[in-house]
Amino acid sequence: MVTEVARVPLPTPFGPFEARAFECSSGNVYLAMTKGSVDGAGPMLTRVHSECLTGDVFGSLRCDCGIQLREALKRIAAEGRGVLVYATGHEGRGIGLVNKLRAYVAQDQGSDTVDANLHLGFPVDLRSYEDAAEVLEVLGIRSIKLMTNNPKKVEALLHHGISVEEVQPLTVAPHTRNSTYLNTKLNRLGHNGSLVSPKPLETTPVDIRKLLGAVRPRDDRPYVVVKYAQSLDGRIATAVGDSRWISSEPERMMSHSMRAHCDAVMAGIGTVSNDDPQLTVRLVSGSSPIRIILDSNLRMPAEAKVLTEEGTTVVLTTERSEAQRRRELTERGAEIVVLPQGDDGVDLGEALLYLRRRGIESILVEGGARVITSLLASRGLADRLVVSIAPSVLGSGVEAVGDLGISEVTSGLELRDPTVHLVGRDVVLGADLG
Numbered sequence: 001m002v003t004e005v006a007r008v009p010l011p012t013p014f015g016p017f018e019a020r021a022f023e024c025s026s027g028n029v030y031l032a033m034t035k036g037s038v039d040g041a042g043p044m045l046t047r048v049h050s051e052c053l054t055g056d057v058f059g060s061l062r063c064d065c066g067i068q069l070r071e072a073l074k075r076i077a078a079e080g081r082g083v084l085v086y087a088t089g090h091e092g093r094g095i096g097l098v099n100k101l102r103a104y105v106a107q108d109q110g111s112d113t114v115d116a117n118l119h120l121g122f123p124v125d126l127r128s129y130e131d132a133a134e135v136l137e138v139l140g141i142r143s144i145k146l147m148t149n150n151p152k153k154v155e156a157l158l159h160h161g162i163s164v165e166e167v168q169p170l171t172v173a174p175h176t177r178n179s180t181y182l183n184t185k186l187n188r189l190g191h192n193g194s195l196v197s198p199k200p201l202e203t204t205p206v207d208i209r210k211l212l213g214a215v216r217p218r219d220d221r222p223y224v225v226v227k228y229a230q231s232l233d234g235r236i237a238t239a240v241g242d243s244r245w246i247s248s249e250p251e252r253m254m255s256h257s258m259r260a261h262c263d264a265v266m267a268g269i270g271t272v273s274n275d276d277p278q279l280t281v282r283l284v285s286g287s288s289p290i291r292i293i294l295d296s297n298l299r300m301p302a303e304a305k306v307l308t309e310e311g312t313t314v315v316l317t318t319e320r321s322e323a324q325r326r327r328e329l330t331e332r333g334a335e336i337v338v339l340p341q342g343d344d345g346v347d348l349g350e351a352l353l354y355l356r357r358r359g360i361e362s363i364l365v366e367g368g369a370r371v372i373t374s375l376l377a378s379r380g381l382a383d384r385l386v387v388s389i390a391p392s393v394l395g396s397g398v399e400a401v402g403d404l405g406i407s408e409v410t411s412g413l414e415l416r417d418p419t420v421h422l423v424g425r426d427v428v429l430g431a432d433l434g
């Protein structure tokens with residue numbers, strides 16, 4: 001038995017919804033976020049979302065819940081009608097918040113998400129979908145297009161009398177911190193396709209985790225992947241600095257998936273001044289990494305998109321920057337960190353040590369030329385190189401890698417265990433740096 005107890009318009013970043021609260025006989029209060037007329041004809045686009053405080057509210061990277069929640073609302077908004085039923089009491093597959101946190105501790109000690117629940121004395125999944133089915137029924141919805149990767153949810157809703165006409169996967173680009181969890185859902189809980197977003201899956205066979213290599217942060221620095229897109233003749237931009245876009249759209253989606261995997265993305269102030277990038281995850285569903293900008297003198301433009309767009313930005317600078325500029329950028333929402341000066345700007349060893357100490361495990365370095373060169377020249381500060389090679393020739397322009405002080409071919413950087421992929425029209429090579 002569910003009873004509707006409140007109904008109110010709720011404006012959201014995904015447009016206006018109507019929030020409808022239901023008291024369930026189980027004692028839980030469910031919220032239905034509806035868009036448009038939901039009692040009309042045809043199967044209704046529907047998400048039954050299991051409450052996950054850590055993922056939904058805090059954006060925890062241990063799971064994919066928050067991203068799925070927002071992706072579902074976005075899809076309902078795009079469709080113009082539909083419903084998201086927010087199932088409270090489903091926290092931690094029904095074991096509650098505290099036990100879920102305890103299960104995380106067990107996972108940190110080596111259990112996977114299934115064994116962790118079993119070790120705590122709980123079944124693998126305690127969720128019931130009876131209340132959700134009743135809420136749908138009260139809303140006048142009997143036939144749905146369900147957004148889920150979980151076949152058990154489909155079965156349960158069918159069992160409770162809801163006709164699931166279509167299942168739409170809700171896949172997200174994984175993060176290095178939740179890919180094991182997503183793999184367990186895939187292999188042990190029978191979930192579908194959690195590993196790669198549907199769009200890149202259609203266009204690229206790349207397993208992003210293989211491309212990134214084995215993510216092994218060290219004590220004194222994160223795992224560092226240097227990534228860029230170049231023309232066949234080794235340019236990452238034309239002579240006037242234009243780099244949009246050297247690579248194809250599927251390659252850029254792959255890059256966004258790589259971003260979504262990593263804790264942080266790093267670029268130099270040259271790239272920020274020249275390209276004004278956002279450095280967020282937009283082309284696939286995934287969480288945006290922390291943005292790290294190397295900027296010794298705080299040349300950062302006040303209107304730079306890395307400051308204005310959603311997300312966290314850390315600007316690493318040196319004593320050369322003015323205190324007034326530091327204050328201005330702090331007011332713009334950036335975190336300013338003063339580090340020692342190195343040969344090429346901010347001392348990269350110190351920068352990586354600082355980032356590791358604040359908990360960052362993986363960094364994707366996305367240029368530009370001077371930052372790529374300093375990292376490769378440092379020999380020992382980067383773990384992996386991923387280069388996308390576009391079938392175009394630009395002639396003179398910005399070369400990807402500058403002088404490394406190498407005079408003999410045999411002294412060149414050795415790349416180990418290369419993997420090669422075709423992504424759209426681009427060849428993508430990933431290899432470990434020796």
Ligand SMILES: NC(=O)c1ccc[n+]([C@@H]2O[C@H](COP(=O)([O-])OP(=O)(O)OC[C@H]3O[C@@H](n4cnc5c(N)ncnc54)[C@H](OP(=O)(O)O)[C@@H]3O)[C@@H](O)[C@H]2O)c1
Pocket residue numbers: 227228229230235236237238240241242243246267268269270271272274275294295296297298299342344345346347348366367368369370371372374398
């Ligand atoms: N195709 C691609 O994949 C791709 C990707 C990114 C960029 N790009 C292109 O690359 C070009 C920009 O290259 P860029 O070399 O000017 O930009 P960059 O490497 O992004 O930035 C270089 C600047 O960062 C600062 N910096 C601080 N610490 C540094 C350190 N340890 N090592 C190196 N730099 C440090 C320096 O300025 P201060 O001395 O003032 O601190 C330096 O001039 C643009 O044309 C852009 O389009 C292409």
